[in-house]
Amino acid sequence: MMKKLSIAFLVLLVFSCKEKPTPPAQATPHAVAVVFVSGQNANIVNASGTVKAKKGALVSQNDRIITGAKSIVDLLLPNRIVVRVDQNTTVEMRTLTTSADGAQNDKLYLQRGLVFAKVAKLGIHSSFAIQTPTVVAGVRGTEFMTSSDDKGGGKVAVTEGRVAVQSGAAEHAINAGEQAQVDGSGSVSSGKIDASTLEQMKQFTTVADARAQQQQMLEDAIRFQKEALERAGGTDKVKEIIDQNNQMIQDKKAETQQKIDAQKGETTNKIQEMKQGTDQKKDEMQNSIEEQRKKRDELFNKNKFPQK
Numbered sequence: 001m002m003k004k005l006s007i008a009f010l011v012l013l014v015f016s017c018k019e020k021p022t023p024p025a026q027a028t029p030h031a032v033a034v035v036f037v038s039g040q041n042a043n044i045v046n047a048s049g050t051v052k053a054k055k056g057a058l059v060s061q062n063d064r065i066i067t068g069a070k071s072i073v074d075l076l077l078p079n080r081i082v083v084r085v086d087q088n089t090t091v092e093m094r095t096l097t098t099s100a101d102g103a104q105n106d107k108l109y110l111q112r113g114l115v116f117a118k119v120a121k122l123g124i125h126s127s128f129a130i131q132t133p134t135v136v137a138g139v140r141g142t143e144f145m146t147s148s149d150d151k152g153g154g155k156v157a158v159t160e161g162r163v164a165v166q167s168g169a170a171e172h173a174i175n176a177g178e179q180a181q182v183d184g185s186g187s188v189s190s191g192k193i194d195a196s197t198l199e200q201m202k203q204f205t206t207v208a209d210a211r212a213q214q215q216q217m218l219e220d221a222i223r224f225q226k227e228a229l230e231r232a233g234g235t236d237k238v239k240e241i242i243d244q245n246n247q248m249i250q251d252k253k254a255e256t257q258q259k260i261d262a263q264k265g266e267t268t269n270k271i272q273e274m275k276q277g278t279d280q281k282k283d284e285m286q287n288s289i290e291e292q293r294k295k296r297d298e299l300f301n302k303n304k305f306p307q308k
Contacts, residue, residue: 089113
């Protein structure tokens with residue numbers, strides 16, 4: 001009898017183990033690289049204190065980037081995700097994790113200011129989101145911008161792909177060419193993206209493409225050098241290949257910088273044209289009002305209409 005009970009218990013234990021769900025893959029924090037800094041008022045704040053943001057610095061989970069006037073910071077995350085932290089912005093690296101199965105989950109908390117993001121196509125279990133005090137904008141592969149003011153209001157604008165904007169229990173799909181306006185209570189209204197925002201995002205897209213291209217070039221160079229070491233029969237040949245790769249990287253960097261400078265110039269010209277057009281319309285309206293005033297005075301002087 002005891003033998004039968006032991007067998008029954010063993011069978012039950014086996015079935016229980018089979019039905020037990022597989023635990024999720026362990027997630028470990030990953031770092032973010034600072035790849036570009038402009039201006040003197042950009043800082044990284046962490047548990048150890050505050051340091052100046054510099055190219056090459058690493059930003060960890062729970063660290064904050066704080067920028068002041070005329071200062072911006074570009075960040076590069078794994079899977080070629082590029083984030084630009086605009087001036088007068090405070091953003092926290094709230095979640096930066098990678099699981100053993102390769103899933104990447106990143107969430108940035110935008111307390112105030114403006115953030116642009118270019119996100120490559122992520123895996124099915126990966127995610128990227130920017131949270132503000134009122135909404136969460138989540139994507140898997142797109143280009144978008146999120147802003148937030150001190151009262152929790154702001155904007156989510158999309159130039160490529162699709163962004164799910166969640167406010168409370170409601171979720172709003174914002175497609176390419178659209179923007180969502182968010183007020184301080186979390187109410188969301190969507191419409192066509194405005195011209196000024198579109199120009200800003202075009203400039204950022206050029207920069208983001210350049211950052212991703214630089215990362216790709218670095219990865220290619222490392223791979224080429226590794227292959228060269230495996231194939232080469234001597235150090236002279238290896239040095240020649242490394243020098244060729246370094247020259248290729250420098251040439252590509254110069255070409256990329258030219259594209260960025262050209263895009264900046266084009267954006268500045270368009271903004272100036274828009275301003276000139278507005279000033280011209282104001283002048284035309286002022287001239288029209290002045291002409292009407294002169295005609296009225298002439299009529300009054302000729303006594304065609306009695307002046308009261």
